Amino acid sequence: MELDSAGVPANIAAAWGLRERPGKGPKPGLTLDGIVQAGIRVAAADGVGAVTMSRVAAEAGASTMALYRYVRAKDELLELMVDAAIGDPPPLTHGGDWRAGLVAWSWACRELYRRQPWVLRVPVSGPPATPHQLAWMDSGLAAMAQTGLREEAKLSIVLLLTMYVRNEAVVAVDMQTAVQALGSSLDEAMAAYGTLLRMLVDPARFPALARAIEAGVLDRADDPDEEFVFGLDRILDGVGLLIGQQAGS
Amino acid sequence: MELDSAGVPANIAAAWGLRERPGKGPKPGLTLDGIVQAGIRVAAADGVGAVTMSRVAAEAGASTMALYRYVRAKDELLELMVDAAIGDPPPLTHGGDWRAGLVAWSWACRELYRRQPWVLRVPVSGPPATPHQLAWMDSGLAAMAQTGLREEAKLSIVLLLTMYVRNEAVVAVDMQTAVQALGSSLDEAMAAYGTLLRMLVDPARFPALARAIEAGVLDRADDPDEEFVFGLDRILDGVGLLIGQQAGS
DNA sequence: CGCTTCTGTGTATGTCATACGCTGTTCTGT
DNA sequence: ACAGAACAGCGTATGACATACACAGAAGCG
Numbered sequence: 001m002e003l004d005s006a007g008v009p010a011n012i013a014a015a016w017g018l019r020e021r022p023g024k025g026p027k028p029g030l031t032l033d034g035i036v037q038a039g040i041r042v043a044a045a046d047g048v049g050a051v052t053m054s055r056v057a058a059e060a061g062a063s064t065m066a067l068y069r070y071v072r073a074k075d076e077l078l079e080l081m082v083d084a085a086i087g088d089p090p091p092l093t094h095g096g097d098w099r100a101g102l103v104a105w106s107w108a109c110r111e112l113y114r115r116q117p118w119v120l121r122v123p124v125s126g127p128p129a130t131p132h133q134l135a136w137m138d139s140g141l142a143a144m145a146q147t148g149l150r151e152e153a154k155l156s157i158v159l160l161l162t163m164y165v166r167n168e169a170v171v172a173v174d175m176q177t178a179v180q181a182l183g184s185s186l187d188e189a190m191a192a193y194g195t196l197l198r199m200l201v202d203p204a205r206f207p208a209l210a211r212a213i214e215a216g217v218l219d220r221a222d223d224p225d226e227e228f229v230f231g232l233d234r235i236l237d238g239v240g241l242l243i244g245q246q247a248g249s
Numbered sequence: 250m251e252l253d254s255a256g257v258p259a260n261i262a263a264a265w266g267l268r269e270r271p272g273k274g275p276k277p278g279l280t281l282d283g284i285v286q287a288g289i290r291v292a293a294a295d296g297v298g299a300v301t302m303s304r305v306a307a308e309a310g311a312s313t314m315a316l317y318r319y320v321r322a323k324d325e326l327l328e329l330m331v332d333a334a335i336g337d338p339p340p341l342t343h344g345g346d347w348r349a350g351l352v353a354w355s356w357a358c359r360e361l362y363r364r365q366p367w368v369l370r371v372p373v374s375g376p377p378a379t380p381h382q383l384a385w386m387d388s389g390l391a392a393m394a395q396t397g398l399r400e401e402a403k404l405s406i407v408l409l410l411t412m413y414v415r416n417e418a419v420v421a422v423d424m425q426t427a428v429q430a431l432g433s434s435l436d437e438a439m440a441a442y443g444t445l446l447r448m449l450v451d452p453a454r455f456p457a458l459a460r461a462i463e464a465g466v467l468d469r470a471d472d473p474d475e476e477f478v479f480g481l482d483r484i485l486d487g488v489g490l491l492i493g494q495q496a497g498s
Numbered sequence: 499c500g501c502t503t504c505t506g507t508g509t510a511t512g513t514c515a516t517a518c519g520c521t522g523t524t525c526t527g528t
Numbered sequence: 529a530c531a532g533a534a535c536a537g538c539g540t541a542t543g544a545c546a547t548a549c550a551c552a553g554a555a556g557c558g
Contacts, residue, residue, distance in 0.1 A: 008445065016449060025535025026523040052514065065516080066537050074515065123372075126423055127442055134446075134455055141457035151464035152471070153479070160480045163416040164409070171408075174375055193376055196257065197383075200265060206383055208390035215400040222401070230402070231409045234487035241486045274504020275554040301545065312507050314547085323546065 011076045015083050015130040032070045032080070035060050039081045043118040051078070078122050083130035085116050089139040098243070099236055101143030102157075106165050106232055109136065113169035120170050136162075147243050157239055164231060172224050186221040194218030260325045264332050264379040281319045281329070284309050288330045292367040300327070327371050332379035334365050338388040347492070348485055350392030351406075355414050355481055358385065362418035369419050385411075396492050406488055413484060421473050435470040443467030 013019060014032070021028070038060035042051050053074060054064040071077045090108050094100035113120055128137055140158035147154070179189045197218060203210035262268060263281070270277070287309035292300050302323060303313040320326045339357050343349035362369055377386060389407035396403070428438045446467060452459035 008448065012445070012449075022525095022534080024525055024533075026525095026537085028536065030537090053516080054514080063538050065539080068516075069536060124419070124423070126427065127420075129442075129445060129449070131449075134450060134458060138455040138458035141461055145457060151461040151466050155461055155466055156476060156479050157483070159420075160413070160483065163412065167412040167416060170373070171376075174373070178375060193378075196261070196378060199257065200261075200378070200380075201383060206387040208394060209383060209387040212390055212400040212404055217400050217404055227405060230405050234406070234409065234491060235484055236487070237490045238483035238485070238487035241490070242483065271503080273502075273556060275506085275556095277505065279506090302547085303545080314508080315506050317547075318505065 009129075010072055011079055011125075012129045014071070014076055015080055028069075030060060030062055030066060030070060033084075035067055035070055036077070036080045036084050039077055040085055043081060044116065048078070048118050048121040051081075053077075075125065079125060079130065082119055082122050083132050085119050086112055086132045086136065088132060089136045092139060092142055094143070096146050098144050098147050099240065102140065102161060102236060102239075103232065105136075105140050105143055106161055109162070109165045110169055110228065113166065113173070117169070117173040117176070120166065120173055148246050149243060150246075153242065160235060161232075164235060168228050168231065172228075175221075175224070190218060190221035258378075259321055260328055260374075261378045263320070263325055264329055277318075279309060279311055279315060279319060282333075284316055284319055285326070285329045285333050288326055289334055292330060293365065297327070297367050297370040300330075302326075324374065328374060328379065331368055331371050332381050334368050335361060335381045335385065337381060338385045341388060341391055343392070345395050347393050347396050348489065351389070351410065351485060351488075352481065354385075354389050354392055355410055358411070358414045359418055359477060362415065363421070366418070366422045366425070369415065369422055397495050398492060402491065409484060410481075413480060417477050417480060421477075424470075424473070439467060439470035 008016070008018060017032075019032070035056065039051055039056045042055050042059050051074075053067055056077070057064045057067050060067070067077070071080070089105065092101055092104070094104060128134060137158055140161065141151075141154050144154045144157065149157075175186065175189060179186055182189055182192065184192075194213065194217075197209075197213055201210050201213060257265070257267060266281075268281070284305065288300055288305045291304050291308050300323075302316055305326070306313045306316050309316070316326070320329070338354065341350055341353075343353060377383060386407055389410065390400075390403050393403045393406065398406075424435065424438060428435055431438055431441065433441075443462065443466075446458075446462055450459050450462060
């Protein structure tokens with residue numbers, strides 16, 4: 001991990017716009033932001049897999065190698081793209097109600113992934129340190145400002161929710177992808193999966209699973225929103241219990 | 250997605266050993282399992298990034314292209330490697346205590362990832378359908394057999410836990426990687442992260458986050474186990490509440 | 499015993515990221 | 529002004545890699 005003069009890792013420095021570009025040589029014809037936006041357009045159109053340096057360069061109207069004057073490597077570009085794509089969280093509007101605040105926060109996050117599913121395909125590279133990632137984190141923490149929880153607990157909870165939302169979104173996008181690959185509806189895809197498992201699952205070997213399948217769990221697709229709310233409610237119920245304990249002690 | 254004669258997707262058929270290999274030509278000198286094991290050795294030694302067809306072939310004692318007689322593509326090999334690596338879950342030993350059962354299940358899963366962190370770097374390709382994935386799922390469902398929950402709810406909970414454990418493991422491995430890259434201890438790495446955020450986080454812009462940082466949340470590394478238990482407890486508390494409601498209604 | 503089918507293999511191709519060096523541009527110090 | 533330094537954008541070269549293709553020999557079938 002290379003550090004710049006202030007001790008900030010290079011890729012993070014880029015995300016915060018801390019790159020020093022001394023005014024010596026010719027005027028830059030491109031902007032970092034322009035390149036990042038070009039990358040986002042490519043990813044939005046054809047997925048992260050289509051984000052090659054040459055494709056992005058073409059989209060930005062430059063040659064492949066020109067990008068490397070702005071970006072250290074492809075990974076850095078991807079990181080910048082993600083940071084730009086997630087943007088700032090919506091303002092908190094639920095005052096003192098931590099639960100409503102976290103629910104709104106989670107939905108906003110989910111919506112973001114729904115709009116820009118390619119973000120989910122970018123491998124995570126480390127702990128959150130880009131401006132918009134921190135903004136989301138701040139917003140999540142702020143929702144719990146009046147709960148009396150220890151800061152450590154708040155942080156853990158935000159991370160827990162972050163993961164949850166992200167993973168739920170990954171699953172949803174995977175389903176979407178499968179659906180499109182099969183050219184069928186969501187219900188059909190789920191039914192196909194159900195049929196597959198019925199074929200593979202031997203009740204003697206997987207009794208509990210077989211019972212679930214027989215109960216028809218896979219015969220129809222759940223409303224993905226309901227699925228999302230279910231897990232979210234379990235987590236927030238647990239958080240509520242903790243807050244209650246904290247208040248009681 | 251290609252289907253074989255029985256309607257099973259090709260990659261899944263491979264994982265279940267359903268590949269038909271007619272006894273016509275010369276005796277195969279390799280085995281699918283041998284190749285998969287070779288792949289696992291490479292991944293364990295140098296990470297998923299080092300798993301190239303030629304490297305695996307060398308490890309298996311064959312030429313690069315020989316692998317393609319056993320595996321449709323690299324992705325399929327990775328899928329098979331993961332399935333083989335996760336193996337079967339440990340037997341349930343907590344009888345009727347759903348919570349103890351799920352805790353043990355989660356720890357076993359976490360331990361698995363701890364031993365074979367490379368598994369976490371293999372991109373997930375779809376809903377669980379390989380034998381060992383289903384075995385873990387079955388085991389998780391079995392832990393809740395006597396809770397009276399709807400099968401649908403059980404499934405959601407298992408998926409929720411699966412995600413949770415996986416993500417927690419990803420974070421842990423990321424930390425480990427960062428620590429090794431910096432050549433320092435866990436505490437030092439966390440401190441470096443804390444210092445970084447202190448530098449970047451403007452209290453005016455990120456008040457809640459600044460408060461957490463000032464509280465010293467990042468000054469020392471949590472015991473990763475405690476962090477794990479914290480989130481797990483939140484989730485299981487939520488599940489417990491649901492089970493209570495179910496019993497009451 | 500010849501035909502078919504399959505194995506292992508070598509080679510070829512196409513895609514990528516990225517290092518390197520060239521050309522022309524713009525600013526700095528005189 | 530002007531010389532020279534530092535830098536922008538570009539073309540080409542390199543080195544991984546996955547994988548298509550075609551070949552030579554082996555093993556079973558008739």
